[in-house]
Amino acid sequence: MSSTELVAQTSASSSHALQVQTSRVLPDANQFLTFRVGAEEYGMDILRVQEIRSYEQPTRIANAPEFVKGVVNLRGVIVPVVDLRLRLGQSGEYNEFTVVVVLNVLGRVVGVVVDSVSDVLELSAEEIKPRPEIAAAMDSRFITGLGKVGERMLILLDIEGMVASPEFGLVN
Structure with missing residues (x-):
């Protein structure tokens, strides 16, 4: 049973968006929005997610x-859009x-x-393993760990650190 719900809403521009609403959270669990980039499945802290929108040019x-x-x-806010797939060395x-995941990171x-x-997954501390220390296409400092749910393995991202990094080029 998840304590997070995704609620579908339609914005004024007729594009569909999902607003993320959180409710009671267990003190020893973390919630992650899971998403795919290529063949890999990733997770990011649900508290950074503002909404999910269909892709529009x-x-x-x-x-x-x-x-x-x-x-x-x-809704009156100019939002930069970054293709995370390209930043992770993938194409798509x-x-x-x-989709575009709209984040609120560092007040931006x-x-x-x-x-x-x-989906949204709740992972306990025991289900999160330390990040591997191996060479990878993505800078491992942006990987907070690996989440294991059944047979699924999630790469957990420090999305705030990634967006705030100079390589991302968005935050001064």
Whole structure:
């Protein structure tokens, strides 16, 4: 039984969005939004997620890096949209499963493009293993650990650290 619900809402622009609402949380458990990038499944702290939106082509910004897809107007707030797939060394097509996870990180609203969103999982401290110390395409300092749920293995991201890093190019 999960203590988090995803509630579907329709915004004024007729695009579908999921608002994330949290309720009672067990003191020794962490909640993660799970999503896919390529064949890998990732998790990020649910408390950083503001909403989940279907992908709409953002307004491109001149001379922006390839992974910065542009900006969107989200109820009067200009939100930069970054393709997390490109930042993680993957590529992906934009289809009906592609979504933008809108994050509130360090007082800033940022959208990240992922292949799909799976669900919200609650993991106890025992279900989270330390990150491996191996060379990887992604800087391991942004991996907080690995979550194991049954046969599923999740790569848990420090999304706040990742977005705040100079490599991401969004936060000064």
